[in-house]
Amino acid sequence: QITLKESGPTLVRPTQTLTLTCTFSGFSLSTRGMGVGWIRQPPRKALESLAVIYWNGERHYNPALNNRLTLTKDASFNEVVLTLADVDLVDSATYYCAHVISTSTRGGWFASWGQGDLLTVSS
């Protein structure tokens, strides 16, 4: 059984750096084709892909976030950490991490999701 869980703050001040941790089980980030992605959803709005990291270390970041994102992985502890620098009010959202399965060189689908972490950015 694959599980993922996000952990992080519920409130962050503008200009601070947000750090979110995804702890997962049931798969290994060392296995070919596996990845972990981050997606966010502002209240009552659609989903937005933020970043993804694959088994081979390949990382992708959404350019709309203007180079504010960083992904790191600790495969031995089954954790992936997302940092978002210089947060703003518009970064308030529920942040999800997800297990990514890729069978090609193009991309992969978000196969299983965590329950989400609701973040508020406010002064």
Place this chain on the structure above:
Amino acid sequence: EIVMTQSPATLSVSPGERATLSCRASQNIGSDLAWFQQKPGQAPRLLIYGASTRATGFPARFSGSGSGTDFTLSVSSLQSEDVAVYYCQQYSDWPYSFGQGTKLAIK
């Protein structure tokens, strides 16, 4: 970025009737399309991947079709538990992009 456009925004269907949801990509994505079901207060759940492969746990009344730029999600006989927002998402090119969602309701 590939733009995903879903229609309609809201769809009301009588119980037992067929629901058809549409998704269009701004460029050719082959079959690199997923559908997700999101119920209120819950995380999205993978429903379809590869445009037509049903994920584990979903009944056969859900089906996906299409390739290239035009895709369809069909629910053959709507049940009350199918009320949710449905999102399509392409994974052909980064950033993987989602549509705005279709809210499926019972008439």
